[in-house]
Amino acid sequence: MEEKEACFECLQRRIESDFSEQLVFSYGVSDSPLPFGSSAVVQMPNSSGEPSAAASQFVLVYLPSDEQDCLSKYVDEYINENPVGSNKSGSAGLLSSEGNGVEMKTNVGSDKTTNVSDSLLNKSSSLSNGGKKASVGGMGYENGSCDHFSWFSYSRKITALASIAYVGVCSYSIFEELASSFLSGNLEDHILCSLNLLIQGKASGRDSLNFLRLVGIPSFDENSIPGCLRHPNIAPILGLLKTSNHDINLVLPKTPYTLENVLHYSPNALMSEWHIRVNCCMGCCSSRDLYAGLKLSPSLDWHSQFNRWWRGELSNFDYLLFLNRLAGRRWGDHTFHPVMPWVIDFSTKPDENSDSGWRDLSKSKWRLAKGDEQLDFTYSTSEVPHHVSDECLSELAVCSYKARRLPLSVLRMAVRSVYEPNEYPSTMQRLYQWTPDECIPEFYSDPRLFYSQHSGMTDLAVPSWADSPEEFIKLHCAALESNRVSCHIHHWIDITFGYKMSGRAAIDAKNVMLSSSEPTKPRSVGRRQLFTQPHPARRGVTLQNHDNASCLEELEEASAFSEHARHLSPCYNYDKEEFLKQRSSPGEFCLNNLNRSALNPPYIGNYHGFPSAVDSNYLLERIAEEDEGSIGYQELFLWRQKTSYSRLFSKDAAADIFSLGCLLAELYLRRPLFDSTSLAMYLDSGVLPGLMLELPPHAKLLVEACIEKEWKRRPSAKSLLDSPYFPQTVKSAYLFTAPLQLIANDGSKLCYAANFVKRGALKAMGTLAAEMCVSYCLPLAVSPSSDKEAEWAYILLKEFIKCLTPQAVKKYVLPSIQKILQATGYSHLKVSLLQDTFVQEIWNRIGKQSYLEMIHPLVISNLYTSPHKSSAGAASVLLICSSEELGVPITVNQTILPLIHCFGKGLCPDGIDVLVRTGGLLGEFFVVRQILPLLKNVACSCVNTSYMNKPEPVQSWSALVLIDCLMTLDGLVAFLPREVVVKELIEGQSCLPVMVLMQKCLEISVHQVASSTLMAICQRIGPELTVLHVLPQLKELFDELAFSPERSSSSGSVGRSLKISRPKVDGESPVASRMDIVLLLYPSFASLLGIEKLRQGCATWLLLEQFLLRSHNWKWEYTGELSRSSTEYITAKRPGLIKGSASEYSPAKMLLNGVGWSIPQSQGSRSAKNLMPQKRFTNIQQSAVERHETTSSFLKTEPWFWFPSPAASWDGPDFLGRFGGPKDEFPWKIRASVVSSIRAHHGALRSLAVCQDESTVFTAGIGPGFKGTVQKWDLTRINCVSGYHGHEEVVNDICILSLSGRMASCDGTIHVWNSQTGKLISLFSEPSLDSPHLSSSLSSPLKVNTEHSDMLNSNTLSSGVLTSALDGSLYTCMHYLEFAEMLVAGTGNGSLRFIDVSRGQKLHLWKGEFIESPFPSIVSAISSRGSDKLQAGGGGAFASPSWIATGLSSGHCKVFDFRSGNVISSWRAHDGYVTKLATPEEHLLISSSHDKTLRIWDLRRKLSSPLTVFKGHTDAVSGFSIWGQDVISISKNKIGLSSLSKFTDEDGQQRITPQKLYMADNGSRNVSVLSSICILPFSRLFLVGTEDGYMRICC
Secondary structure, rough: OOOOEHHHHHHHHHHHOOOOOOOOOEEEEEEOOOOOEEEEEEEOOOOOOOOOOOOOOEEEEEEEEOOHHHHHHHHHHHHHHOOOOOOOOOOOOOEEEEEEEEEEEEOOOOOOOEOOOOHHHHOOOEEEEEEEEEEOOOHHHHOOOOHHHHHHHHHHHHHHHOOOOEEEEEEHHHHHHHHHHHHHHOOOOOHHHHHHHHOOOOOOOHHHHHHHHHHOOOOOOOOOOOOOOOOOOOOOOEEEEEEEOOEEEEEEEOOOHHHHHHHHHOOOHOOOHHOOOOOOOOOOOOOOHHHHOOOOOOOOOHHHHHHHHOOOOOHHHHHHHHHHHOOOOOOOOOOOOOOOOOEOOOOOOOOOOOOOOOOOOOOOOOHHHHHHHHHHHHHHHOOOOOEEEEOOOOOHHHHHHHHOOHHHHHHHOOOOOOOOOHHHHHHEEHHHHHHHOOOOOHHHOHHHOOOOOOOOOOOOOOOOOOOOOOHHHHHHHHHOOOOOHHHHHHHHHHHHOOHHHHHHHHHHHOOOOOEOOOOOOOOOOOOOOOOOOOOOOOOHOOOOOOOOHHHHHHHHHHHHHHHHHHHHHHHOOOOHHHHHHHOOOOOOHHHHHHHHHHHHHOOOHOOOOOOOOOOOOHHHHHHHOOOOOOOOOOHHHHHHHHHOOOOOOHHHHHHHHHHEEEEEHHHOOOOOOOEHHHHHHHHOOOOOOOOHHHHHHHHHHHHHHOOOHHHHHOOHHHHHHHOOOOOOHHHHHHHHHHHHHHHHHHHHHHHHHHHHHHHOHHHHEEEEEEEEHHHHHHHHOOOOHHHHHHHHHHHHHHHHHHOOOHHHHHHHHHHHHHHHOOOOOHHHHHHHHHOHHHHHHHHHHHHHHHHHHOOOHHHOOOOOOOOOHHHOOOOOHHHHHHHHHHHHHHHHHHHHHHHOOHHHHOOOHHHHHHHHHHHHHHOOHOOOOHHHHHHHHHHHHHHHHHHHHOOHHHHHHHHHHHHHHHHHHHHHHOOOOHHHHHHHHOOOOHHHHHHHHHHOOHHHHHHHHHHHHHHHHHHHEEEEEEEEHHHHHHHHHHHHHHHHHHHHHHOOOOOOOOOOOOEEEEEEEEOOOOOHHHHHHHHHHHHHOOOHHHHHHHHHHHHHHHHHHHHHHOOOOOOOOOOHHHHHHHHHHHHOOOOOOOOOOOOHHHHHHHOOOOOHHHHHHHHHHHHHOOOOOOOOOOHHHHHHHHHHHHHHHOOOOOOHHHHHHHHOOOOOOOOOHHHHOOOOOOOOOOEEEEOOOOOOEEEEEEOOOEEEEEEEEEEEOOOEEEEEEEEOOOEOOOEEEOOOOOOOOEEOOOOOOOOEEEEEEEEEEEEEOOOOOEEEEEOOOHHHHHHHHHHOOOOHHHOOOOOOOOOOOOOHHHHHHOOOOOEEEEEEEEOOOOOEEOOOOOOOEEEEEHHHHOOOOOEEEOOOOOOOOEEEEEEEOOOOOOOOOOOOOOOOEEEEEEEEOOOOEEEEEEOOEEEEEEEEEEOOOOOEOOOOOOOEEOOOEEEOOEEEEEEOOOOOOOEEEEEEOOOOOEEEEEEEEEEEEEEOOEEEEEEEOOOOOOEEEEOOOOEEEEEEEOOOEEEOOEEEEEEHHHHHHHHHEEOOEEEEEOO
16 A cells, blocks of 8 residues: 655644544654654643643554555445444444354444354454454455455455454544553453463463464464464554544554664663564645755665765755654654754854854854863763763753744643743744754744744744744755855764764764663664764865865765765665566465465364463473573574575565564674665675674574575575574573563463463573563562462562572562562562561572662661551561571671661661560670660760750650660660679669650650660669669659659649559550659659668658659559559650550561561570570679679670670761661771781681671681691681682682682682582693693593592692793682673783683683783783673773773783673783772772772773872782772781772872771781781671781771
8 A cells, every 4th residue: 555645744633633633643753854754653631631741652654545455445344344333433343252153342332242153254354352353254355356365365464463453433532442442451361361271271262272373382384374363573553443534544552662773772772692582645735845845865875865965966954854864863753853953153144255153063062052161070070971961952952942833731741841931032042042952954944933823922033134934944044055064064963973972082072972871771762873984074065176186085085984884774675676577476386375374264273283282381391491502503504504495485475584684684783784785786796795794603694594695595484483593592481471462461461470480481491581581570570459469479579589590680680679678558569578488589599798788778668667567567577587697797787777777767666676676586795785885875866966956856856766765775674684784774873764864855755765664674673773773873863853843833633543653545644744754753663662662762752752642643552563654654655656566466576476487497596595585694692703704704605706886986876867778878987996816827818708698708828838728717706617728839819609609719720619518629720831741631620539629639830829820821810700600710821711610611711912011911800890881982991791801910901891802901000010900880990009009990981091099008009898989908017998989189199098907905006917808898897818817807
C-alpha cells in the first residue's frame, strides 16, 4: 500500500477530527528530514483535558484507503460481517473463543453474541481482545483482484501480525478502551495463565501449547504462518480503526526506544555479546509553500547530499536539515527537535560587507552565553568534567521559541507550571540574548511563529530592520545562505555534529558534554556524533582566487571526508530498482507450499513432532544447560558448510536474511556494514567490505552466510535459529523470557516466573542464561500487590541469589532488595526478606561486606520514623541474632552506633529492644565496655544541651534522646550482676538517673523515665546496696524538693484514692510539676527499703510525706511489693510507647524465646543463657583483690576483649544527622592508637589480607630459616589458628580468592592453597631461561599430595623476588579480578600473567610496551576496575568498561583494556618505585611511590599531570589503604591521613602531616618500620605490619 505523507499540522488536524478533538497530538514521526509523515505520537489527556507528562503514549499510523488493497478489504468486510448493533460508538469486533467453539461479540458491551464454527472451511482469520480470539468468516474474495489462495494467505498474515487488534470504526471512546485494555495488561493474560497451569502440571488448554510452538518448542517451523496468538517478537497492533474517510488508523503502543536509538545514543546498553543476540494530501495545506523550494530528495544517501551541498547545489538550510535527520532529531518532539545555528545577533541588519551583527560560528552558543571563564571553572571543579550540562537545544528553549503557537497546557508542562506571559522574551534580540541554546528551523521558514494566539502574550517583535515577520524570515534565511555563513558553517557542524563533540578537540572547543549517569541504559534521544574528522568548508564560496592546486587539495579533502563518513549511508538490502528487475514470480514449489499452508494450518493436535505430553519437566529439559565448551568455532564452520548447500525458495525471504546479516554485523561493529558504494562493489565483484575483518570469527561466519551473493545459498530463518551461533544459553533465556513479553498483568508474569524458577529453571539453564533473564524478572518482584504475589517475589529473589554469580547478585538482586526495604507501610515481602534464613543466603553467596554496605543500613531504617510493627519486629530479630556472628567491632559500629544516632528521632520500641537484647546476647563485658560508655556520653551531651540557650526543637529532641537513653539503660540493668551495676552506674556520684533528676530544666516526662530507671537499678542491687550507695546521692534532690516553694503552694485533691501510687495508665497522669517527682520516688523507695530505713536516709522525710498527704492523699501503708507508679507513668508519657510493650505481642521477644527462630550454633550455651537476666550474683562482700583477679581472668576468655569503646572519639547523636550508609553518616575519626599488638612472624611481615567478615586475617612474612610463611589469625581473641608453610622463599604478596576458601601466596611462584586445611592445591610459575627443568615441571599447575603439602620439593629460587626477578621468570605481585574470577600476576619483565585458579590453568600473557629505562622494570603493583560506566572522552586515557592498571619499578603506570589486552595509556607517574595502586572510583587511580608522594589520576583527563599530589612524607611511601574518601598511608614508622574529598591548593597539592602510632596501654610511640597496611572498614580499625614481624591493630 502506498502511503501518502501529510505535513504534521495536517496530520494533527486529521487526528483531531477522527477522534473528536479529544486525543492529544504530541508530535509527528517522519522518515525524511522534512516535517512530513503519516505517523504521530499521541496520548490521552488527563481529567482536566490537558496532556500529562506521566500519561502513556501511543503511535497512530495513518493508512490512506485503497479499494483494491487487501488490508482495506479485510477491515471493510470484517466490519460488514459484524454490524454495529446497539453500541453508540458504532464499533464492531470484540471477539472471543471459548473451548473449541468460537464466540463472536459484535458489539462493545452488548449482550448479544453469535456462535461461529471453528472450522477452517469458513476461511476464518482470528483476532483477539482482552485475551479472547475472534474468527472472521465469509469474506468476499470474489470482489478482489487476487485469487482465493493469495487472499487467504494474506488474511492469515494480517491475523498473525495483528492477532490482538481490535477492528472497528474510529472514535475516541474506542481508542480509550484500547488504551485501557493495553495498560491493564489483560490482552494476553490468558496465555500466561495457561502456561502457569502447564508448569504446575494442571490442565492448561491449547493456548500454552500454541505459544510454545511459536517460540520454537519443540523446534522452529518456517513453513506455516502463526495463528491466533501474537509472537512475542512482533510489536502489538492494538487496533485497526476505520475513519469516516474510509482510511485506516493503526494503533500501536509507543516503545521507549528502538534498536537504532540504542546504537546511536546508548551503544553501551549492548554490554556484551549476549546482549547483541536481540506528501500532503489536503489542498488547503499552508505548509506546502513553506518547504516548496527545498531540493531534498527522498533518499537519505549521505554521499549525494554532501556532494551537492559542497558543490553549492544544496542550500545550507537543506543540508543542516539532512544532518538533523541523520542525528535522529524529530520534528515536533520538543525534547529532540531539529537544531539550526543562530547566525546573527539581531543588533543590526545582516550585511556581508560589515563585521557587526554576525555570530561567531566557531564557538557554541552555550560558550558565547556563558563565557570561557565560567566553562573552565565548571570543567575543573565538576566531579565529571564537562562544559555543557544540557542539550544544545533543550525542551525549555524550543517551547519558549514556539510559545505563541503552542497550547498553554504544553507551556505549563515544559516551561513553567504557572503561565506568566510577560516572562517570555518579546523581541528576537531579547530572545537571542536570553537563551544559551541554538536556533530552530522555524525561525528560517515559518512566519507564523511570531503571531501569538494567546491573550496576554504579545506577538514576537521582529528587529527594526524588518517590516514584518515574513520579511524577517526572508532576510534571516538569506543570512543563513550568505557567503559569510557558508564560509564558517562547517565549524558549527564540527561542534554540533562533528569531531569537536569528543576528545581533545571537545576540550579545546569547551564543548565537553555531561555524560549520561546510566550509560548502559537504552535511550531514545541524545547527541549523536556523525563525524570524527573536521568537516570541509563549502567549495562554492572558496573557489574564487584559488589556483588549481588549491582546488585539487580541496577536492581531495572533500573526497576523504566523504569516504570517512560512508557509514551515514547504510544499505541493508539490494537497490530497490535492481531488486525489482531481478524479481520473478514465485516458483511452483512456493505456490504449492503457500496453498498447502493455507488449507492445512498447523494445529497442535496434528503438529508433527510435538510431544503428546508437555509439562514442566519437558520444558526444563529444553532449557537445560549444555556441557562446557560444546559449541565452538569448529561446529559453526561445519554448520556454514552445510547451509551452503541448502536452498531458499523465496527471494523475499532471502532478502530478509541479507538484511539480518547486515544488522547483525552492525551490532558488533557499531556502524553499518554496507553503504551504496561498497554494496555495489560486492554485488559486482564479490569483494567484501574491509569491516568484515573486525568481526569476531564466529560472527563473521554467520554474517558471510547471510549475505551470500547467490540468494539460494543463504540459510533459512530456521537454520539460523538452530545454528551453533545461538547456543543453548541463548535459547534457554529466550524460552524463559518470551512469555514475559506478552501483554499481561505483572501478577501473572510474576506467578509464571516464580513457578518456573521454583521447579529449577534457573539452575537448569546455568548462571549466564539466568543473568540474561534477571532484568526481566526482578522489576516484577519489587512491588507485589498482595501477600500471594509477595510469596512469588520471595521465591524469585531467593532462586536468583542461588543461581547467579556473586557479582551478578550484587549488581542486580541487591538493588531490588534495597527498593523493597525502602518501601513504607506493611509489606509481607519485606518481612520475609528480614528473616535470618534469607540473610544467611546472601552472606553465603556474596559475603558479609556487601550485605553491610547495601542492606544492613536499610534493616536499621525499619526501626525508626514510624515503621510498621511487623517489619520493625522482623528487623529487630535479625539485628539481634546476627550480632554475634558479625562480631563486636562490626556490631558496635554498624548496629549500636546507628541506633543510638536514632535516639530522639522516632526510634520504635523494637529499636530499644535491639540494644538491650544485643547486650544480653553478647554478655556483661560487652555491655560494660561498649554500650554503657556510649549511653553515658549521650546523657551527658543532652544534659549539657539543656543548660544552653538552644532553640526549642533542639531542646525537645534532647529530651527525647534522654528518654530513649534511659529506657535502654533500664533494660540493660537486668543483664548485669549487682556489683557491676554498683561499680558502673552508681559509685563515684555517677548515677545517671540521679544526675538527670537533678536537672530542673528538663521536661517532666524525662524525670518520669529517670525515676523508673532509678527504681529498676535499685531493685536490681537490693535494699542494702540501695541504702549504702543510692540514698546518699538522692539527699540533695530530696532536700531541694522538700524546701521547694512549689511544696507549700501546691494543693492536692483530698478526695483521691489512697492507692494513687498506682495511677491508671489510660487516665491523665497526676505528674504535672517537678514536685511530683516525690510521688514517683518516695512511695517506691518506701516499698523497697521499708519506711524506717528510708526515713533514716532522708532527713526531710517529714516534709515530703506531708506534701504527699496534702497533694496526693498518700500515706505509708505496707503492701509488701514495690510501687509501680513510675513504670506505669512512663508508658503514657514516652513517645512511641503505648500502654507498655511488655504485655503486647512482640515478634522480637517471641522469636528470641524460641518460637520460629533457630539460634546459630556459634552462639553456644553462654549466649543463649545471656538472653535472660542472670539469677546468681557474685558475693558483694568479695575482696577487691579477688574481684581484680576474677575480672582479669574473665577478660582473657572474653571474645573481642581488646576492642576499645568508640565513646572516647564519639561526639554523641546529632540533631541534624541523616540516616544512610555508614560511610557517609558516621565519619571515622582515626586516633592513630595501637589497641593490640602481637608478634606474627620471626622476620618482617610483608603482606596483610583481611576476609570480608573482618574477623579473620592472613599475614605473610619471614619465618624460621628465612622461609616464607603465611599465618591465619582469628581476631576474636587474636590467636593463630592455622598457617601455610610450603614456601621456600620469602612471601611478598598474598591474596584471598573470593569466597571459595582458597588463598594465593607469592614468593616468585604462586601457591594456591586451602585456607581451612593449609593444604596446597596448585602451583604456578613462569618458565625460566636458566632453568629448563624448572620450566617443564612448573609450567602447568602442580597437583600435590595433600599429605605432603608442607614438604614441597621444588628447585630453590634465588634469595629474593625483587633482586632476582629481572629475568622475568618470577611473579612479583598479584591481584584478584573479582569481576572476571581470575588471578592476574605481575612478572619481573613487566608482563601480566592471567590464571584461572578454579580450573588450575595458566591463561594468556600480556606483554607491556617497552619503556626506556636503564634497568628492567618489574610489575610492582596491580589494580583493576570492572565497570560499565567509565567512558572515553576529555582527551584522557580511553577507559574501557573493564581495565587493569599496573605500576612499575621504573615509576611508570600502564592501563590495559581487559577485553583486548591493549595498552590504553602509559605514562611516567612517579620518580621512583611504584609501591601500590588502588581504584576508589570508576575513573580514579591512586598510586604511591618511593618518591615520597601519593598521586591521584583521573583517567578521563590527560595523564601528563595528576589530579592531586599528596606531599608531606619524609620517607618512601611503602603503601596505603582506602576507606570511603579517607586514605591512610605508611612511610617508615609513621602514618599519614588524607582525604579524597578535600580541596587542593592552586598547584593541585595536599599536605599530609605524618604522625607516629602510639600504644593505647602505655602511651609510648611506635618505632617499628611499617611494611604493610590494611583497613577493616566496617569495624573502624586498621592493621599494620612491621619489619620486625608485629601485627598491630589500630583505631
